[in-house]
Amino acid sequence: MKKNLSVFLSILTAALTLSQAVYGQDGTGLWASAGLEKKIVKGTDLDVEAEYRLTGNLKTFDRWSAGLSLSTRLFRSNDKSFNVKAAAGYKFIRVQNPESVKYKGDSLDILDGQSPQFYIDGGHDFNQTFPYYENRHRFAASLQASWEISRFKFSLRESYQFTCSDSVQADRRIYRIGGTVEKYDPEAEDFVQVKEPDTDNMVTVWKSGTDKHVLRSRIGVDYNIPHWKFDPFISMEFFNRIDKEWTLAKTRLTAGIEFSLAKKHDFQVAYIRQDRNDDDEPAGPVVSISYKYSF
Numbered sequence: 673m674k675k676n677l678s679v680f681l682s683i684l685t686a687a688l689t690l691s692q693a694v695y696g697q698d699g700t701g702l703w704a705s706a707g708l709e710k711k712i713v714k715g716t717d718l719d720v721e722a723e724y725r726l727t728g729n730l731k732t733f734d735r736w737s738a739g740l741s742l743s744t745r746l747f748r749s750n751d752k753s754f755n756v757k758a759a760a761g762y763k764f765i766r767v768q769n770p771e772s773v774k775y776k777g778d779s780l781d782i783l784d785g786q787s788p789q790f791y792i793d794g795g796h797d798f799n800q801t802f803p804y805y806e807n808r809h810r811f812a813a814s815l816q817a818s819w820e821i822s823r824f825k826f827s828l829r830e831s832y833q834f835t836c837s838d839s840v841q842a843d844r845r846i847y848r849i850g851g852t853v854e855k856y857d858p859e860a861e862d863f864v865q866v867k868e869p870d871t872d873n874m875v876t877v878w879k880s881g882t883d884k885h886v887l888r889s890r891i892g893v894d895y896n897i898p899h900w901k902f903d904p905f906i907s908m909e910f911f912n913r914i915d916k917e918w919t920l921a922k923t924r925l926t927a928g929i930e931f932s933l934a935k936k937h938d939f940q941v942a943y944i945r946q947d948r949n950d951d952d953e954p955a956g957p958v959v960s961i962s963y964k965y966s967f
Contacts, residue, residue, distance in 0.1 A: 701727040701734065701958040703944075709966040715745035719761070721964075727954055732768075734953065739763030741812075753820040758813075765808040765835075769842075769951070772801045776848075788847070797848045801877070804842040810835045814888075825894040827907075832914075835884040844877045884951075885914040886921070901931040905942075911950075922948040928960070938964040 707721035719741045725734040741761025748755045774784045776797040791798040814831035850868035857864045892907030906927040913919045928942025944958040 703960040705962040707964045735767040737765040763810040800845040807838040823896040831888040833886040
């Protein structure tokens with residue numbers, strides 16, 4: 673067991689080091705999870721899982737979550753090589769939304785996301801929303817088919833995911849460049865152009881809750897290496913926004929290894945690469961580690 677854990681930790685350290693070397697200080701995230709799996713009846717399992725996520729080269733809290741799910745086997749062939757499973761669950765997510773800076777003007781050449789000083793130096797108006805926490809509730813239902821051929825295991829999973837977020841308050845800085853107005857000057861006995869001062873105000877804004885419908889399609893393959901506890905796997909997942917005319921929101925590539933100890937302790941370490949930012953997680957590389965105890 674010590675030898676297996678040593679290999680596991682060595683692979684994790686190598687993945688973190690490589691990711692930091694390639695993507696720098698802002699590029700690496702870490703997803704760490706632990707769970708329990710309880711067999712209710714034959715073919716039906718109850719899962720409980722908690723997860724904690726870091727981003728920004730493991731320096732910034734991204735989110736934590738806790739979830740409950742139930743899965744059951746719908747079909748299995750006589751030789752046990754082909755299986756179909758269904759699952760449904762709920763997850764509570766506590767998210768820290770990062771700071772955002774948005775340009776307020778008509779120019780198409782000025783992009784959002786610059787530093788506040790960039791807009792001030794350029795004489796531009798902007799809104800700066802500071803980081804804030806948000807609660808989300810996620811419901812999911814999935815159907816997965818897997819087929820074992822020799823030592824390969826191919827799988828296809830389709831999952832519908834509905835997420836609703838609670839309304840929340842956030843602090844916002846509203847910076848506006850003072851304009852020029854015409855005022856009457858008694859001494860000059862005439863109207864003159866007067867520059868009004870810039871305004872820099874802090875306000876509290878109310879961000880209403882939102883709903884999000886996503887279809888997640890994942891295809892994967894595992895390989896059982898003879899006489900070795902560490903089994904590699906790779907998968908590709910596509911996230912389609914049902915509520916936005918089936919727009920492809922992002923893709924996620926995952927590759928890693930998994931192994932079990934005493935048939936009860938399951939470990940997994942994986943490298944994840946996501947191609948686009950969204951409100952769930954930023955784009956870029958992630959190292960994922962998970963542990964599950966089955967009983």
